[in-house]
Amino acid sequence: MRVSQLYAPTLREVPAEAVIESHKLMLRAGYLRKAAGGLYTYLPLAWRSIKKIETIIREEMDGKGAQEIMMPILQPAEIWEESGRWSVYGEEMFRIKDRHGRQFCLGPTHEELITTLVRDDLRSYRQLPVNLYQIQSKFRDEKRPRFGLMRSREFIMKDAYSFDADPAGLDVAYQKMYDAYSAIFTRCGLEYRPVEADSGAIGGNATHEFMGLAESGEAGIVYCDTCDYAADVEKAECAALEAPAEEALPLETRETPGCNTIEAVCEFLKAPILKSVKAVAFTSEQGKLILCFVRGDKTVNETKVANAVGVPEVEMAPDDMIRAAGTVPGYMGPIGLDTNKCTIIIDQTVMNMHNICCGANQKDLHYVNAEPSRDFVYTLVTDISTAVAGDKCPHCGGHLLEARGIEVGQVFKLNTKYSAALHATYLDADGKEQPMYMGCYGIGVGRTLAAVIEQHHDKDGIIMPKAIAPYQVIVLPVNTQDAESNGKAEEVYAALNAAGIETLIDDRDERAGVKFKDADLIGIPLRIVVGPKTLKRNALEAKLRATGEMTDISLEGNYVEAIKALLAKGFIRSS
Numbered sequence: 001m002r003v004s005q006l007y008a009p010t011l012r013e014v015p016a017e018a019v020i021e022s023h024k025l026m027l028r029a030g031y032l033r034k035a036a037g038g039l040y041t042y043l044p045l046a047w048r049s050i051k052k053i054e055t056i057i058r059e060e061m062d063g064k065g066a067q068e069i070m071m072p073i074l075q076p077a078e079i080w081e082e083s084g085r086w087s088v089y090g091e092e093m094f095r096i097k098d099r100h101g102r103q104f105c106l107g108p109t110h111e112e113l114i115t116t117l118v119r120d121d122l123r124s125y126r127q128l129p130v131n132l133y134q135i136q137s138k139f140r141d142e143k144r145p146r147f148g149l150m151r152s153r154e155f156i157m158k159d160a161y162s163f164d165a166d167p168a169g170l171d172v173a174y175q176k177m178y179d180a181y182s183a184i185f186t187r188c189g190l191e192y193r194p195v196e197a198d199s200g201a202i203g204g205n206a207t208h209e210f211m212g213l214a215e216s217g218e219a220g221i222v223y224c225d226t227c228d229y230a231a232d233v234e235k236a237e238c239a240a241l242e243a244p245a246e247e248a249l250p251l252e253t254r255e256t257p258g259c260n261t262i263e264a265v266c267e268f269l270k271a272p273i274l275k276s277v278k279a280v281a282f283t284s285e286q287g288k289l290i291l292c293f294v295r296g297d298k299t300v301n302e303t304k305v306a307n308a309v310g311v312p313e314v315e316m317a318p319d320d321m322i323r324a325a326g327t328v329p330g331y332m333g334p335i336g337l338d339t340n341k342c343t344i345i346i347d348q349t350v351m352n353m354h355n356i357c358c359g360a361n362q363k364d365l366h367y368v369n370a371e372p373s374r375d376f377v378y379t380l381v382t383d384i385s386t387a388v389a390g391d392k393c394p395h396c397g398g399h400l401l402e403a404r405g406i407e408v409g410q411v412f413k414l415n416t417k418y419s420a421a422l423h424a425t426y427l428d429a430d431g432k433e434q435p436m437y438m439g440c441y442g443i444g445v446g447r448t449l450a451a452v453i454e455q456h457h458d459k460d461g462i463i464m465p466k467a468i469a470p471y472q473v474i475v476l477p478v479n480t481q482d483a484e485s486n487g488k489a490e491e492v493y494a495a496l497n498a499a500g501i502e503t504l505i506d507d508r509d510e511r512a513g514v515k516f517k518d519a520d521l522i523g524i525p526l527r528i529v530v531g532p533k534t535l536k537r538n539a540l541e542a543k544l545r546a547t548g549e550m551t552d553i554s555l556e557g558n559y560v561e562a563i564k565a566l567l568a569k570g571f572i573r574s575s
Contacts, residue, residue, distance in 0.1 A: 001471070003506040003518075008045050010518055020216040022453040023148030025462050029522045038145025038153035045522060046449065048470035050156065053445055054135050056187050056467065057158050060180040066131040066160055071113050073137065077103035079112040083421045088312065092140045106139035111418050111440060114161045118436070119424035125165050128426060128436070129173060133160035135445065149446035150218065150406065156446050162439040163419075165426065170413055170437040174206075177411050177441040181210050184443065185408065189465025190452050193403075195221050196231035197410065198303050206413040211405025212451030221405050222387045226398025234303040236387035237394040238349070241295075246354040249369035251335075254357075256366045260330025262296045265366055269357055273297045277350055277358040277370075279332035281322050282314035289317055289325050289342040293334050293358070293376075295349050298385040308345055308382050326361060333359030334376040335367060344378040347385050351376075406451040407444070414438040453523075456546075462523030463546050472567060474504040474524040478512045478531030489530040492540065492559070499560050501567070520545065526567055528553075542566055 008030030017034070018024040026032045031046035042050060058068065077095075080086035094106040107113070114132060122130060138157045145152050162173035178194070185192045190212050197209040209232055211221055223230035231237070259265045262278045276296030282305060283289055290309055292300045306314045319329045325342040327333070334344055335358065350356075355369045370376070389402040416435040419425070425433045449468070456463040466472055473496055477489035493505040504524065506515045512531075519527050529541040539552035540559060544566065553562045 001504050003474075003504055004508050006045075006504070007043055008522065009043075010521055018148065020147050020150070020454065021457055022150070022216075022450040025453055025457055025521075026148060026450070029462055031522075032148065038142055038151070040149065040152060040154075042446075045470040049449055049464070049468045050445060052468045053188060053448055054158075056184055057135065057443060057445070060183050060187075061133050061158075061160065064131070064176045064180045066133045068134060069132050070134050070136065071107075071110055071117070073107050073139070074104050075107050075110075075113050077105065079116050079422070080105065083112050083115075083418060085112070092142065094139050094141055107136075108138055108140045109442075110134070110159055111161070111414070111438075112422065115418045115422045115424045115438070118163055119419075119422060122163065122424075122436070123426055125426055125428050125434075129162060129164045129169050131160060131162040131173060131176075133158060133441075147216075147218075147450075149450040152446070155444060158443040158445060160441040162441070163424075164437045164439075165428065165434070167415070167437055170415065170439055173439050174411060174413055177439065178208065181409050181411065181441070181443070185210060185212070185448070188448055188452060188468050189456065190408065190448065191455055192408065193221065193223065193230055193405065195223070195405070196229075196235050198232065198234045198307070208411050209405075209407050210409035210411075212408045212448070212455065213403055214406050214451060214454040215404055216454055217404035217406045219405050219407055221403050222389070222391070222400040223403065224393040224396060224398045225401055227393060227396040229393055229395045231387070233386055234301065236400070238298075238347075238383050238385045238387050239392050239394040240348040240352060240383070241392075243353045248371045248374065249355050251370055251375055252368050253360050253365050254368050255364055256331075257364045259364070259366070265357060266296065269366070269368065271357050271368070275353065275356045277333070277353075277356055279334075279359055281317035281329070281332065283317040283321060284309060284311040284314055286311070289321050290314060290345065291325070291327070291332060291334070291337070291342050292345045292347075292384055293350055294347040294385045295353065298347065298349070299388075300347075301384055301386040304382075304384045305345065308380060308384060309343055327359070328361060328363050331359040331361060331363055331365060333361055333367060333370075334372075334378055335370065336361060337377055339377060339379050343380070345384055346372065346376060346378045346381045348381055348383050349385065351381055406447060406454065408448045408451050409443040410441075412440040414440050457523075460517070461521035464523035464525060466525045466567060469523065469525050471502045471504045471524050473501055473526045473528060473563065474506060474519050475528045475530065476506045476512075476515050476519060478515075478529060478533075480507060480509050482532055485531045485535055488535060488555075492528060492530060495560050496563065499564070501560075501563065526563065528563070544569070 010030045011028045014024045033041045135158045164170045192212050194208045197207050220233040222236045259268045266273045273296040277293050278296045280292045280300040322329050351372045357368045360367045391400045419436040424436050428434050475493045477486045480486050496503040527543045534541045538555050543550045553559050
């Protein structure tokens with residue numbers, strides 16, 4: 001491909017809408033153009049990289065025995081009503097009606113459709129296991145689409161679904177997909193970490209997210225400095241901390257005028273924050289008040305709270321609801337409350353504390369010397385705090401570290417959540433009807449490209465790994481008016497393409513500096529410069545984009561093989 005013919009309009013200025021580096025660079029390098037909020041056109045450079053990511057995905061999925069299909073984007077409401085998700089999925093779903101008034105949605109995911117597909121065709125244990133996948137656009141009406149391909153309304157996704165006869169078979173399928181994902185992201189040049197995660201709205205009881213590590217990542221993760229434990233902060237376990245034994249003191253109330261934050265209370269009472277309890281009030285979609293209590297230095301984890309009470313999500317409770325339960329905003333405490341009026345959840349660490357301060361459920365009053373085991377009333381004691389760096393690992397006792405990540409893939413054990421609801425069953429060896437055990441496995445194809453660019457760029461532009469680069473080599477004639485050097489550049493360009501090396505030639509009548517800047521911006525792994533000065537040396541000047549390493553390639557030998565050898569050195573991540 002000639003750059004003069006390539007549809008890749010580069011920009012010198014950063015568009016105001018772009019915040020993170022991948023979004024800025026894909027716009028500047030002519031990879032993307034915005035059509036509307038959360039909607040993008042992939043231009044040729046991006047599309048070539050997307051197709052290469054898809055090829056890697058297909059190779060690894062096919063290698064694990066998965067079979068590719070293609071399901072409709074448009075899905076009938078009836079199957080979502082059958083699963084019970086039509087009314088609960090939320091406003092992210094694009095819902096439409098046809099001319100007959102029949103309701104449909106643009107597929108945000110395909111659990112319902114795939115399950116209704118196989119239930120009509122797979123009837124015997126002899127037909128299992130099966131793993132089906134597709135690579136297709138998905139649609140979600142994001143409230144605030146942002147960050148380019150990171151969170152858009154239309155996005156390319158690989159979704160796979162496994163069907164097995166029993167939990168043991170599901171375990172095998174899950175591990176195969178876990179291994180395939182590890183290979184996919186490694187081949188794409190992504191630095192990633194698989195982490196335990198919350199299943200969220202999709203359901204299931206076991207899941208791992210594959211996180212591309214990046215400061216711009218939307219999700220926090222924690223990982224152990226000693227063992228392999230890693231988890232999304234929404235999921236990360238917090239070990240119950242023990243407190244030194246103390247003699248229980250009599251419970252007392254203290255006036256705390258205007259002290260409606262835990263920091264103000266501790267300062268006023270001259271109490272260490274580690275001997276205080278913080279309160280946070282939520283409400284569920286059923287309108288139930290949920291009062292949560294954690295140690296003063298900890299943060300309540302909303303996802304853990306939602307899981308503890310069995311609801312999809314919770315939100316902050318209004319003050320009038322708090323007062324109706326017999327307490328006061330800013331002065332809530334787990335003493336003397338009525339569990340019939342609210343659900344009270346105590347973090348497991350709190351129950352190990354002694355002689356602590358907490359709200360007295362009256363304005364300007366707090367308790368001191370509270371003994372949780374003696375004084376607190378509660379509905380449930382469980383882990384509801386958010387893990388942070390420095391916490392002990394719940395598995396080995398090491399210490400947790402923090403990082404940020406971009407979710408590029410996720411694997412789920414759905415078990416029988418959808419097969420039971422949608423009656424996807426098979427006959428076992430004894431002729432008895434049994435539900436199929438399902439797994440679900442997704443990869444954000446565009447997010448993977450964006451995550452790679454987030455990790456691999458510098459001040460000059462994108463540094464694309466060879467495996468997914470739109471082109472592997474760019475040949476750059478310094479002066480197209482110089483017949484000799486321009487002719488040699490054309491010769492090199494033709495020879496590399498003939499050898500199966502995807503090559504661009506920048507044949508534009510532009511200054512060399514402009515060509516150099518554009519080559520760096522779009523991130524082609526290897527740049528070959530041809531000009532009067534290089535020909536005087538009887539050489540081609542080669543530069544590896546990832547490292548900046550420059551070397552001469554002699555024209556006296558087999559320069560095509562020499563270029564192949566340079567490419568074979570592999571992609572070295574930038575610091």
